[in-house]
Amino acid sequence: MATQRILDFLATRRPSGPCLVVDLDVVRDNFRAFEKAMPESKIYYAVKANPAPEILRLLASMGSSFDTASVAEIEMAMDAGAPAERISFGNTIKKERDIARAFELGIRLFAVDSVEEVEKIARAAPGARVFCRVLTDGEGAEWPLSRKFGCVPAMAVDVLRQAKVLGLDAYGVSFHVGSQQVDLSAWDRALTDAKKVFASLAEEGITLGMVNMGGGFPTRYLRDVPAAQAYGQAIFEALSKHFGNNIPETIIEPGRGMVGNAGVIKSEVVLISKKADNDNVRWVFLDIGKFGGLAETMDEAIRYPIVTERDADEKSPCVLAGPTCDSADVMYEKTPYPLPLSLTIGDEVLIEGTGAYTTTYSSVAFNGFEPLRSYVI
Secondary structure, eight states: OOOOHHHHHHHHHOOOSSSEEHHHHHHHHHHHHHHHHOOOOOOOEGGOOOOOHHHHHHHHHHTTTEEEEEEEHHHHHHTTTTTTTGEEEOOOOOHHHHHHHHHHHOEEEEEESSSSHHHHHHSTTTTTTEEEEOOOOOOTTEETTTTOOOEEEEEEHHHHHHHHHOOOEEEEEOOOOEEEEOTTTTHHHHHHHHHHHHHHHHHOOOOOEEEOOOOOOOOOOOOOOOOOHHHHHHHHHHHHHHHHHOOOOOEOSSSSHGGGGGGEEEEEEEEOOSSSOOOOOOEEEOOOOOOGOGGGGGGGSSSSOOEEETTOOOOEEEEEEEEEOOOEEEEEEEEEEETTTTTOOOOEEEEEEEEESSGSSSOOOOOGGOOEEEEEO
């Protein structure tokens, strides 16, 4: 996944310390693949995945819309050239003053998952459109999204009904099938619940117009994943099954699937050691770890492809850890990572598929290590 452009950049610039390099050509290709796979759906790029200004400017110029989690992300998208009507405030947990600021900036589309959030929006953004997030099981996802966001379908009906009562536009339903979702049937299960909400409210004379099908579109790590076209086909079939010829407006929110495979982190081996003379598992310490941008290795959920110049040599299992003085800074231990026996201190390693959820997860200065530097080419 390290493109020739990335390899050439690293060879000529020789940046010191760990860094992320993102190839915009890959982002451009990914956006076009989503457009082709789901031509009837509006693409709302999940800014949180990677908010690099160069990425936002490229996507804005290609006509992308943006899913944002904060006022700061709204302002980033607008600075990149996106008009307010192409921006959604997709976080279900918002301060009322932030809702008011977003409304002042022209944002009219807000996520909710509770009556309490609806009440805030009714006060701070009168007349705005709201969509209610419904809980999903997250089965098939490598990074499930637990129960923090969303509510059960019956409560979603109550939430949207109250939105209508308070003068808001009860606009639709959203769900997220879990990040790095490789089960093509996941959207069918979620759309079953979405349809229930549509049908219940229709009986009360409230007509919803939109389904936000969230993100979850994967990038390739160590295992192959279905192509965008396969997701598009599965989702279209599920929409047709549940909504027939009356398919509502649809939104997708790719983040990882848009930028994950566009980025590579360059790292360096700091130490290789053992914990006992008869230990058959080496410990390999890199100059980047969980606090430097690899937070998604938590519970070993995301297993990144790691490339070295010695990959033709014999390999053996290693524990892979970061450089900080924190015992939690271990990426892979339960399932050790096979690395070349010839790997040595000072060797450069490339961690592929790291274009999403790395720079923004990097700590400001834990242990004095600087945040992960990023180059967009």
